[in-house]
Amino acid sequence: xxxxxxxxxxxxxxxxxxxxxxxxxxxxxxxxxxxxxxxxxxxxxxxxxxxxxxxxxxxxxxxxxxxxxxxxxxxxxxxxxxxxxxxxxxxxxxxxxxxxxxxxxxxxxxxxxxxx
Amino acid sequence: xxxxxxxxxxxxxxxxxxxxxxxxxxxxxxxxxxxxxxxxxxxxxxxxxxxxxxxxxxxxxxxxxxxxxxxxxxxxxxxxxxxxxxxxxxxxxxxxxxxxxxxxxxxxxx
Numbered sequence: 675x676x677x678x679x680x681x682x683x684x685x686x687x688x689x690x691x692x693x694x695x696x697x698x699x700x701x702x703x704x705x706x707x708x709x710x711x712x713x714x715x716x717x718x719x720x721x722x723x724x725x726x727x728x729x730x731x732x733x734x735x736x737x738x739x740x741x742x743x744x745x746x747x748x749x750x751x752x753x754x755x756x757x758x759x760x761x762x763x764x765x766x767x768x769x770x771x772x773x774x775x776x777x778x779x780x781x782x783x784x785x786x787x788x789x790x
Numbered sequence: 791x792x793x794x795x796x797x798x799x800x801x802x803x804x805x806x807x808x809x810x811x812x813x814x815x816x817x818x819x820x821x822x823x824x825x826x827x828x829x830x831x832x833x834x835x836x837x838x839x840x841x842x843x844x845x846x847x848x849x850x851x852x853x854x855x856x857x858x859x860x861x862x863x864x865x866x867x868x869x870x871x872x873x874x875x876x877x878x879x880x881x882x883x884x885x886x887x888x889x890x891x892x893x894x895x896x897x898x899x900x
Contacts, residue, residue: 678832708887717878717893718833723886767832769888778823779888781832 677701678770680782687758688790694754695785697768703748704770708779709741712765724751748773758789793817794881796891803898806868811894813879814861820883822855822862827876827893836864869898 677700687693697707705726710718722732722743730743742754751770755762765786769779795814803809813822821840825833837846839855839862846853850873852865866873876895880888 680832715895717890718888719890720887765830769832778835778838780835781825783832784830786830 676772676778676780678768678780678782680766680768680785682785683783684786684788686788686790689759690757692754692756693758693787694752695766695768695787697751697753697770697782699749699770699772699780702770702772702774704751705748705773706771707745707751708769708771709743709751709753710767710769712767712784714765718767721753755787758787760789763787763789794879794889794891796879796894798894799892801894801896803869803896805870805898805900807898809866809869809896811864811877811879811896812861813863813881813891815881816860817881818859819881819889820859821881822859823880823882823888824853824862824864825878825880827878829876833878866896869896871898871900874898 679698681696707724709721712718720733721736722730724730724743724745726745732738745751765784767784769781771779797812823838824836827833837853842857842859844855850867854863876893878893879891882888
């Protein structure tokens, strides 16, 4: 149980284009999903917290107009990287909290974004 | 801002050795979680500790939550090459996002 999927698993795009990453909780409902960014050999950095039906809360230094987050349902959150630049290249990971669990979060497999 | 200090950052040992990874903070967490991550994959939850002084065992892995709920440790007995990976501790205040330590990259050679 508690499976979180991400799509796509990897994507290459050109500078200036936009990329959408999907995060789905497959066997549970998630009122809250989180988006993280991870650079090589580094830990996860929280980008934003996404609550179903409301606007996302972004961490300091994360541009909300560049990283658009939509949490349209209890099983789906999307992250859209707009006008991507090479410095946006990174590993993006989402996690979801089971609405029945007080503490535990489950992570997706990540999406490798490369902007050329 | 809550911070988690994780140490050591890198650890390279021989098969059969024991090791301990530490996670410390000046803040109190309602829970603390340990994850293991393989390259190119998302973190996989190993354990969640909630109660101060709690000890949990997962085969050769022993996890401990400090009495004051500010620190935690992960001890691996008789490490094996399959234990190689990035180990992450993460603390949480109830209902909020996880705060991650910087991670410990473990390499176990045979």
